[in-house]
Amino acid sequence: MLTVQGINVYYGAIHALKDLSIHVKQGEIVTLIGANGAGKSTLLKTLSGLLKPKTGSIEFLDKWIVNQTVQAIVKEGLIHCPEGRRVFANMSVEENLEMGAYLQVGSSLAADLERVYHIFPRLLERKKQQAGTLSGGEQQMLAMGRALMGHPKLLLLDEPSMGLAPLLVQDIFRIIKEVNDAGTTVLLVEQNAHQALRIADRAYVLETGRVVLEGDAKELADSDEIQMAYLGH
C-alpha cells in the first residue's frame, strides 16, 4: 500500500531522515518506535506532504506522492493525525469533525458524523462544546475522529497516547485496533512501545533518522535489544 524508498529529509542543515525505507501493507498496523528525535514525526510529516524529501521515493496505492500537495495526498486517502492533537480549540466538536470531512463530496456528512460518534460516544455528548474545553483524552478522541471523517485508507497516528492517563491509553489503543479491524490501515508512532507492539503486526525501530531494526511486532517485543532499550526490562 505504502512504499517508502531511500528518502533523505533535511531540516535546514540537520539531516533528519537518512536513506530511510519502510513499507506498509493493506490492512496492517505498523508501528514506528524510537527515542525522541529519532525522526518518527519527521517521517509522518514527509508522508503527508508537509515536508519534502530531498531524494528518495514515496509510493502510495501505486501513485508517486512525493511531489503532491498535502491536499492531494489527503484526497488519496492518506490522512495524518498530528502529534499534540492540534484540535481547533476555537471551534465546536462538531465543527472540528466537519473540517475533517472538508474534501468529502460523495458521502453524506450526517452519516460520517454518526459513524464517528458511534466510535467515540463521548464526542456526541459534547458535540456543541468548544474543543478547547475538552479534556486531553477527549481532545485525542476528537483528533482521531476528525481524521476518520476523511475516510482514510491509511491513517497516520502520531503519539495518540501522549500525556493520557493509563486507563485512557488502554481505550485509545483498543479503538485503534477497532478502526483497523474495520478496514483502515494504520501507521502508528508511539513512545509507549509496549502498548504499540501489542496491537501492531509489524514494527520499525528508528534511531537518529535510520531504521535500525524491523520485523514482526511480537518477535521484536520479545527480543533482548528491544526489551533493554525500549521496554525497560
Added chain:
Amino acid sequence: MEYFIQQLINGISVGSIYALIALGYTMVYGIIKLINFAHGDVFMVGSFIGLYSAKYLAAAGLPPVVVLLLSLIISMTISACLGISIERLAYKPLRKSTRIAALITAIGVSFLLEYTGVLILGPQAKGFPDIMDKKQVHLFGSSIQVESNQIMILLTTIILMLVLQYIVRYTKTGKAMRAVSFDVEAARLMGINVDRTISATFAIGSALAAAAGVIFGMTYNSVDPLMGVMPGLKAFVAAVLGGIGSIPGALVGGLLLGTVETEISSLGFSSWRDGVAFAVLILILIFRPSGLFGKNVREKV
C-alpha cells in the same frame, strides 16, 4: 441629555465606518498574522468606485435605493478582486519570509495605491454625489435629529455584520477560515485549501472596506486619494482596541472609538479628536495589549 444622545448617534455612524474597516484588519491579521497597512487604501479605492458607479447610475435615471445598492455591490465586488490580487501578488510570495518583510511590503502597497490614485484622479478632493436626499427625521417626537443618511448607514452596517456573522459561523469557507486562523498546519492536514481560504478572507475584508468607503462618501461628500490614511489608522486602533483577530472585537472597538471621538469633539475639543484616538491606542497597548476581546497569547512550551 438629548445633546448627548444626539452625539451618540453621530458617533455610532462614524464608528460604523471604523468598524467595517477594522473587520478587514482583524480578519487578515487572524489568518496570516499581517497588519495589512494597505487596507485603508482599499477603502479609498472602494469609495472612488462607489462615486463613479453612483454618478453613472444616477445619470441613468435609476431610483436612489437602487443606485445605492448597485453602487455598493459594484464597489464591493471590484474591491474584493483588488484585495485578492494584492494578496496574490504582494503577500503570498512572502508567506515564508519574516513578518517584518510582509509588513514593509504592506506599507509599500499602501503608497502604491495612494499615489496611483493621485496620478490617475489628481490630488484634489472630489464631490461624492448625493445618492439619497438628506432628510432630517425627529426621533420619537423628541428634538433628537437623525439624518436619513445615518439610518441608511446603520442599516447597511447591520446587514453586512449579519451576513459576515453568517459566513463565518455557518458556511464551509467561514469554518475553514476559523480553522486556518487557529492552526494552519492542522488545517492543511484536513485537506483545507489554505490559499483559497486566505483569498476569501482578503475578499471579504476588502468588500467590507469598500462598503465603508461608499458610506464615508455619502456622509462627508468629499473623497480624495489620500482619504484612506486617517480612517485606516483609526480602524487599526479600533481593531487593536477590540483585540486584534477578534471579529466582535473589531465591531465593538470601531463603535466605541467613533463614539469617544464624537463626544470629545462635541465637548469642544474637536482639535483633540485624532489625538484622543491614538491616546486610546497607547493606553490599550500599556494596560491591555490583547484588547477588550483578545485572548491572552500563551507562549508554547
